[in-house]
Amino acid sequence: MATQTLATASTASPLTAADPHRFPDLPAFPTDIQTAPLHRPTYRNFVALRKSLKGEQLLNEANQFFDLGPKLYDLRREELQKYDYKNRGSYIEYKGFGNAVVDEHGNLDWNEFYNMTFSTFHPTPFSHPQVIYDHDELIKSYIKHSHALVTTILSHLNTHLHLPPNTLQKLHRLTSPSGDQIRVIKSPPQPVSDRRTALGKHTDFGSITLLFNRLGGLQILPPPSLTLEDHKPQWTYVKPIPSHCIVNHGDSMVKFTRGVLRSNIHRVVSPPGEQACHTRYSVFYFSRANDEVILKGLGRGDVILRAKDGEEESINSKD
Ligand SMILES: O=C(O)CCC(=O)C(=O)O
Numbered sequence: 096m097a098t099q100t101l102a103t104a105s106t107a108s109p110l111t112a113a114d115p116h117r118f119p120d121l122p123a124f125p126t127d128i129q130t131a132p133l134h135r136p137t138y139r140n141f142v143a144l145r146k147s148l149k150g151e152q153l154l155n156e157a158n159q160f161f162d163l164g165p166k167l168y169d170l171r172r173e174e175l176q177k178y179d180y181k182n183r184g185s186y187i188e189y190k191g192f193g194n195a196v197v198d199e200h201g202n203l204d205w206n207e208f209y210n211m212t213f214s215t216f217h218p219t220p221f222s223h224p225q226v227i228y229d230h231d232e233l234i235k236s237y238i239k240h241s242h243a244l245v246t247t248i249l250s251h252l253n254t255h256l257h258l259p260p261n262t263l264q265k266l267h268r269l270t271s272p273s274g275d276q277i278r279v280i281k282s283p284p285q286p287v288s289d290r291r292t293a294l295g296k297h298t299d300f301g302s303i304t305l306l307f308n309r310l311g312g313l314q315i316l317p318p319p320s321l322t323l324e325d326h327k328p329q330w331t332y333v334k335p336i337p338s339h340c341i342v343n344h345g346d347s348m349v350k351f352t353r354g355v356l357r358s359n360i361h362r363v364v365s366p367p368g369e370q371a372c373h374t375r376y377s378v379f380y381f382s383r384a385n386d387e388v389i390l391k392g393l394g395r396g397d398v399i400l401r402a403k404d405g406e407e408e409s410i411n412s413k414d
């Protein structure tokens with residue numbers, strides 16, 4: 096993963112007080128905590144992104160998911176458990192609070208989440224809470240706008256990897272079945288005496304993740320190449336920035352590029368400083384290659400061909 100931020104706001108300086116997308120009613124990220132350096136697009140790319148992508152709509156819709164989160168989780172865990180995906184043989188819908196182990200000591204996670212896909216509104220034997228149906232237009236529109244941003248990112252990567260035109264984009268068509276999904280995570284404040292990992296260390300599955308969050312807590316483990324000689328990589332916070340999303344490369348991009356692109360290790364801990372007393376929501380778009388795509392080195396394009404060949408297992412995107 097390269098951790099990048101992409102500005103989608105209309106102003107050159109999205110951090111000004113006039114920015115309508117600054118985080119309402121939340122304490123600021125502490126100024127004395129070191130954060131990971133992030134790459135931002137050049138001003139030219141920033142303007143191009145805004146023009147081509149309806150960036151304002153994407154931001155507005157992401158904000159609406161931050162309003163949907165509390166409405167969904169106000170249904171309470173007992174009710175949401177009816178939609179638990181572990182009983183459904185899929186990753187769509189609800190993951191209950193504390194259902195996953197986060198570390199080698201067997202500690203459990205400190206979050207619950209709900210996954211939504213395009214197929215959320217297709218006829219299936221499984222229903223959703225009414226609040227999801229009430230937001231069907233938002234969910235469909237957010238998938239469309241997020242996918243447009245992912246396509247723009249893939250097209251930049253395609254160019255810089257010297258791949259034949261549209262190679263990456265063709266593996267990620269919105270019109271073909273894939274595991275693309277929206278996720279809304281809720282992590283309530285942790286007890287003062289027991290603040291710990293809320294989501295265990297991992298790399299993202301899939302190709303590109305777009306992540307909006309407002310409170311700190313996300314940490315990355317920098318790769319050795321970005322760590323001082325004779326030092327161990329240290330968990331480092333990623334600071335949420337208004338009107339920006341964080342872009343992760345997932346494991347499929349590592350496969351497609353034979354390791355030219357990396358998927359970085361990250362985790363979520365209790366938010367720092369005063370932020371720890373607030374409920375943390377995050378809003379995601381996980382993009383994955385179309386179901387039938389075999390996850391292996393693309394093998395065309397001199398940048399990838401120069402990468403070392405490794406053993407490749409054959410697995411398709413759906414699995
Ligand atoms: O909540 C966050 O900031 C990150 C969560 C995450 O990494 C994930 O769900 O894959």
Ligand SMILES: [Fe+2]
Pocket residue numbers: 297298299361
């Ligand atoms: Fe992640």
